[in-house]
Amino acid sequence: MMTNTAHQIWETFKAELIVEPTDDMKQALASSIRVISSLIHRDGVLANEPWLTHTAQELNEIADDVEAL
Numbered sequence: 759m760m761t762n763t764a765h766q767i768w769e770t771f772k773a774e775l776i777v778e779p780t781d782d783m784k785q786a787l788a789s790s791i792r793v794i795s796s797l798i799h800r801d802g803v804l805a806n807e808p809w810l811t812h813t814a815q816e817l818n819e820i821a822d823d824v825e826a827l
Contacts, residue, residue: 764823767791784824791821 771787772779795817802810 761823761826764820764827767820768824768827784827788821788824791817791824795821 768784768787771783775783795814798810798817799814802808802814
């Protein structure tokens with residue numbers, strides 16, 4: 759399921775580009791997703807919201823899948 763999500767995110771990202779996508783761009787997208795995950799995880803831990811921690815873990819998995827595409 760995450761792979762489908764990663765694919766959808768990558769395809770949406772590519773659709774917005776005015777140049778051909780590169781592996782560097784894919785890496786940058788995955789890194790950006792990880793930053794969002796880190797912020798959510800930090801805020802979830804600070805707010806004591808376990809569902810945010812779960813969301814952060816899912817985002818990390820999506821970032822891994824984006825890289826693997």
